[in-house]
Amino acid sequence: MAEPSYPAPDPRDVDPRAVRRAFAEAAATYDAAAALQHEIGMRMAERLDYVKLAPSVILDAGCGTGDAVGDLGVRYPAARIVAFDIALPMVLAARARLRAGRSTFRRLLRPFAARSMAEAAFVCADINALPFAGVACDLVWSNLALQWVNDLPRAFGEFRRVLKVGGLLSFTTFGPDTLREVRAAFAGVDGRTHTNRFVDMHDIGDMLVHAGFADPVMDMEYVTLTYESPQALVAELKAIGATNRTRGRPRGLMGRARWARAVARLEALRRDGRIPATFEVIYGHAWKVPPRTTPEGHAIVRLQRPGRRP
Numbered sequence: 001m002a003e004p005s006y007p008a009p010d011p012r013d014v015d016p017r018a019v020r021r022a023f024a025e026a027a028a029t030y031d032a033a034a035a036l037q038h039e040i041g042m043r044m045a046e047r048l049d050y051v052k053l054a055p056s057v058i059l060d061a062g063c064g065t066g067d068a069v070g071d072l073g074v075r076y077p078a079a080r081i082v083a084f085d086i087a088l089p090m091v092l093a094a095r096a097r098l099r100a101g102r103s104t105f106r107r108l109l110r111p112f113a114a115r116s117m118a119e120a121a122f123v124c125a126d127i128n129a130l131p132f133a134g135v136a137c138d139l140v141w142s143n144l145a146l147q148w149v150n151d152l153p154r155a156f157g158e159f160r161r162v163l164k165v166g167g168l169l170s171f172t173t174f175g176p177d178t179l180r181e182v183r184a185a186f187a188g189v190d191g192r193t194h195t196n197r198f199v200d201m202h203d204i205g206d207m208l209v210h211a212g213f214a215d216p217v218m219d220m221e222y223v224t225l226t227y228e229s230p231q232a233l234v235a236e237l238k239a240i241g242a243t244n245r246t247r248g249r250p251r252g253l254m255g256r257a258r259w260a261r262a263v264a265r266l267e268a269l270r271r272d273g274r275i276p277a278t279f280e281v282i283y284g285h286a287w288k289v290p291p292r293t294t295p296e297g298h299a300i301v302r303l304q305r306p307g308r309r310p
Contacts, residue, residue: 011248012197013150016126018245020086023064026241027089030065033239036225040281041068041143044172047283048075053168055079055138061127061159061171062086062145066094069120070101072141079138084123086148087241095122130158138167146173147196148245152204156211163288169213174198175220175280182233182277185265189258193248201282213286220282226274230266233277 023030045068055076060068063083072081085091098120125131127142127149140159149155159169176198186194201218208216227233237243244250266275 009247011193011246013247014148014196014245015247015249016086016150018249019148019241022243022245023085023087023241024089026239027065027087027093029239030090030093030241031067033236034064034067036223036279037064037144037240038067040172040223041071044141044143044170044283045071045075047285048170051168051170051285053139055167057082057137058139058141059132059137059162060084061140061142062148063094063122064090064143064145066097066122068141068143069094069098073120076139081120082123082132082137083120084125086124086126088124091122091124127155128158130162132162135162135164137162138164140167140169140171142169142171144172144174146171147178147198152199153207153211156207156213160212160288165288165290167288168285169208169288170285172284173204173282175201175282177222177278177280180278181266181269181275185230185262189262190250192250193246194244194250196244196246198280201284204282204284208284208286212288212291214289216284216286218282218284220280223279223281225277225279226272227277228274230263230275233266233275 056079058072058076058079058081060066060072060081060083063069063085066083069081069083073079083091083094085094123131127145128151140163142159146152146155156169163169174196178198179195183195201220205216205218227236234243269276
């Protein structure tokens with residue numbers, strides 16, 4: 001009997017093992033280089049100002065070194081925060097950061113944040129297979145982690161599974177124009193992939209609806225960072241663990257001539273002495289509502305007994 005054949009992996013998919021290894025290695029250098037991630041997290045948090053929510057449990061999905069944990073604790077002092085990341089060194093760094101009280105907000109408002117700090121929990125876990133049984137959370141927060149997930153519909157399904165009815169999913173990720181300068185510079189250099197595959201904002205909105213979320217709100221903005229050299233750009237990406245981790249990435253040395261060709265293309269973009277790098281930042285949030293159909297696809301009809309007349 002012939003063995004079953006399986007489709008070849010998509011070279012544009014990320015390699016989960018390589019992603020875990022890269023972020024594990026970057027745990028010690030992440031905070032010093034993650035200015036963009038911190039800024040986007042602050043802008044993401046500002047959007048919560050317009051949301052009426054009093055969560056008792058918050059899930060920080062892809063917490064990194066815990067930049068948001070203390071600030072979420074200050075914003076929602078009665079909430080228990082469960083933070084997780086795929087890389088164990090990141091989880092350990094997040095826990096150490098909370099204990100040391102490095103956040104300015106925690107240092108200034110320690111009496112108000114004491115409860116959430118005491119109740120924060122840290123877990124090493126995968127977004128696509130959350131180790132939480134049943135519904136538990138009122139808010140799922142995920143800042144710039146979903147671009148490292150191959151199966152976004154599955155991730156959204158997992159988020160919905162652990163959210164309570166009426167709970168909120170709030171997230172950011174990167175869109176297709178992210179690192180377009182790098183992608184163009186390496187195009188045709190060696191026939192390999194050199195940047196992640198980033199999903200379009202409208203496709204993400206459709207995925208949320210198909211996953212059973214309601215009232216998705218999507219927004220996007222471009223952020224351009226500049227660097228003194230192509231090497232500085234690559235070094236910063238490496239410091240935060242965000243270098244190329246696709247399955248189709250080059251596995252050996254690129255070679256001096258190919259690297260020089262890519263660098264020359266980036267140098268041609270230099271303006272005012274700096275090399276630009278574009279990031280398309282996508283913001284999204286959506287609510288969990290009661291299911292409208294059964295798992296078999298049958299419509300759910302809810303009957304409510306009318307109240308007794310006075």
